[in-house]
Amino acid sequence: MTEDSEVRWHEVPEAKDLWQGDITDAEVDGEQVLIVHHLDGSFAAFQGVCPHQEVLLADGTWNEDAGTLRCSGHEWEFDLTTGVGINPTGCPLYRYLVEEDEGIVRVGIPQDGKSHYNRYQEA
Numbered sequence: 001m002t003e004d005s006e007v008r009w010h011e012v013p014e015a016k017d018l019w020q021g022d023i024t025d026a027e028v029d030g031e032q033v034l035i036v037h038h039l040d041g042s043f044a045a046f047q048g049v050c051p052h053q054e055v056l057l058a059d060g061t062w063n064e065d066a067g068t069l070r071c072s073g074h075e076w077e078f079d080l081t082t083g084v085g086i087n088p089t090g091c092p093l094y095r096y097l098v099e100e101d102e103g104i105v106r107v108g109i110p111q112d113g114k115s116h117y118n119r120y121q122e123a
């Protein structure tokens with residue numbers, strides 16, 4: 001684990017053998033995190049619960065070719081290459097820093113004392 005003044009890095013064992021094109025969820029430093037291993041080999045990490053009503057996003061329908069995920073709760077859809085909301089728009093997922101080195105995946109948890117997930121706010 002590497003530490004600096006802003007982010008603390010945590011190894012995510014659940015992601016070690018994650019196949020390209022697959023997703024998993026993990027609890028990292030008390031936070032629910034969704035790990036994505038894209039088909040191009042890159043990793044991404046987002047908040048693990050839906051901004052709508054906090055259903056686990058890893059239980060949703062994942063389309064690895066399109067890089068999109070449809071929540072199992074009420075079918076909201078997200079682009080897991082960027083974290084933006086596709087339907088509806090305007091509710092992006094919180095995105096964590098992530099790094100991978102020789103199969104070891106680490107997620108950076110900001111040490112800012114804030115909540116690291118976005119919630120949908122009705123207008």
Ligand code: FES
Nearest residue numbers: 050052071073074
């Ligand atoms: S909880 Fe995800 S769409 Fe409602």
